[in-house]
Amino acid sequence: MAATLCAKLLPKQGWLPLSVSVRHGSKAVTRHRRPQHILKKKLLAVTEYIPPTRDAPPGAYPHQIKRGQEECTGLMLLIKEDLKKVFQDYKMIAVVQNNNSNTDDMLTLRHRLHKHGISVKFFPNQVMHLFLGDSIYGSMAPLFIGPTVLFVSKTPKLREMLSTLRVSPQMTLLGACIDNTLLSVQGVLHYSKLPSMTVVQGELVSGLTMLTSHTVSVLQRHPGQLSALLQQYIKQQSSETTSEAKTESAT
Amino acid sequence: MVSVLKAAVGGLMDVCRANNHLRGFLHNHLKLFAAGMKTYEIPPDYSNVVLPAKPKLKFLNKVPNLKKAKKEMKKLRDIQGPAKAANAFTVGQYAIVAMGGGYLHWGHFEMMRLTINRKMDARTTFARWRVNAPYKPVTRKGLGQRMGGGKGAIDHYVTPVRYGRLIVELGGKVELGEVESVLTEVAKKLPFPAKVMSREDLEALKKVHADMEQNNQNPWTFKQIVQGNMLGIRKVLSPFDLHNHGRFTGKFHLPGRV
Numbered sequence: 150m151a152a153t154l155c156a157k158l159l160p161k162q163g164w165l166p167l168s169v170s171v172r173h174g175s176k177a178v179t180r181h182r183r184p185q186h187i188l189k190k191k192l193l194a195v196t197e198y199i200p201p202t203r204d205a206p207p208g209a210y211p212h213q214i215k216r217g218q219e220e221c222t223g224l225m226l227l228i229k230e231d232l233k234k235v236f237q238d239y240k241m242i243a244v245v246q247n248n249n250s251n252t253d254d255m256l257t258l259r260h261r262l263h264k265h266g267i268s269v270k271f272f273p274n275q276v277m278h279l280f281l282g283d284s285i286y287g288s289m290a291p292l293f294i295g296p297t298v299l300f301v302s303k304t305p306k307l308r309e310m311l312s313t314l315r316v317s318p319q320m321t322l323l324g325a326c327i328d329n330t331l332l333s334v335q336g337v338l339h340y341s342k343l344p345s346m347t348v349v350q351g352e353l354v355s356g357l358t359m360l361t362s363h364t365v366s367v368l369q370r371h372p373g374q375l376s377a378l379l380q381q382y383i384k385q386q387s388s389e390t391t392s393e394a395k396t397e398s399a400t
Numbered sequence: 401m402v403s404v405l406k407a408a409v410g411g412l413m414d415v416c417r418a419n420n421h422l423r424g425f426l427h428n429h430l431k432l433f434a435a436g437m438k439t440y441e442i443p444p445d446y447s448n449v450v451l452p453a454k455p456k457l458k459f460l461n462k463v464p465n466l467k468k469a470k471k472e473m474k475k476l477r478d479i480q481g482p483a484k485a486a487n488a489f490t491v492g493q494y495a496i497v498a499m500g501g502g503y504l505h506w507g508h509f510e511m512m513r514l515t516i517n518r519k520m521d522a523r524t525t526f527a528r529w530r531v532n533a534p535y536k537p538v539t540r541k542g543l544g545q546r547m548g549g550g551k552g553a554i555d556h557y558v559t560p561v562r563y564g565r566l567i568v569e570l571g572g573k574v575e576l577g578e579v580e581s582v583l584t585e586v587a588k589k590l591p592f593p594a595k596v597m598s599r600e601d602l603e604a605l606k607k608v609h610a611d612m613e614q615n616n617q618n619p620w621t622f623k624q625i626v627q628g629n630m631l632g633i634r635k636v637l638s639p640f641d642l643h644n645h646g647r648f649t650g651k652f653h654l655p656g657r658v
Contacts, residue, residue: 171636176476176650177474177476179476179479179501179650179651182649182650182652183649183650185649186636188633188635188636189633189636189637189641192622192625192626192633192637192646193622193646193657195620195625196618196620196621196622196625196646196657197618197657198612198616198618198656198657198658199616199617199618200612200615200617201615201617202617
């Protein structure tokens, strides 16, 4: 019912009234606004004021600080030394954005990560940029904007870290540096799906040993069978050579 | 005991240093002394304000002194569009500004005069009319009279006011906060929307409008379309729109348009 009423009341889209009733006689009443012609209404609607688009709010972009103006305090140098040590000692350094997580969340996260031997480290971005500026990890600098946290561990334990991060929605992985290789989030995911080093080595060794073991098993069979196999092999070889010679003579 | 002594000495020192450089271990004890000290704002400088001899609003005649009163037509154009006269401050600081057109009659004048004269402080403030006494005749036919028989007799006189005109101007050794309540009380009773504004407010209003005109992102402006008579639009517009660029409909001001 309501729908049909609305449909009747609402003017149709793209419909022009055939005749517009605007009285041009007396204009004496000033109590209310006089009814306007539809074309004038349209003109007014078309020529509305459109304000200019607002600039980005202040602080949306990081400040452009010149290198020379940065002041290094003793504390900053100390933290920088720590940072250098961290980058030397640890093989896996993951950069994670910290989105408004409270103390409880952080505590549980730390506990979960600690089980796998991953520790959480906080460094000021200013010091981080100071360190990254003159080190080989310079390309990591764009990751350190806003509140960021470092997950570090001596061995690359990506799968455990990713499973822990899946539980805590406040933390977002931005990228990681594993064995001095910078990886994106996708790269980290791919890396975590790879089998471990020992498994790969085992596969390689088994692949190599399979051939020799096969040879050994063939040699250990009955001599008659072995000689039959060898005869067949020679026949095949000879037929191949004759066919090759034939083709050579034909050409 | 020692602390009290320290406080006393510190308090004396503090007075000497103008309460700015509190430092060291004395600070905690000095709080006791510093609590009552306050730096007041420097009051505005009114040294160049000259109060006129008669600071109050003048009585305005109900009927103009004419030899022969002539009936006029309605001439509604005198309340349409923006004011061309008395739309800027002269001597005062604060004013009631009309935000639409309308007619003021003698009753409004009396209301304004009595309220403002009663509530303002004549020793520090002065007030000035920025509108003339009622001069436009309005005719009415007598009660119970039959229609026809020509135009009626002059009933009363009114003063037409356009958008942006100052009605009353106040000035002197006062701040806006002191007179605002009186002026808003008066402005509410006027027959058109009216606002209390200071000199700066009015300038800001004009500046906002100029900025809007400057920074309009709409490539189609009313002015351009109407002046070019695009699609024969002038057929449905009046010369009034040509001058005012769609900012007014009759006596009404359309805010937010350029």
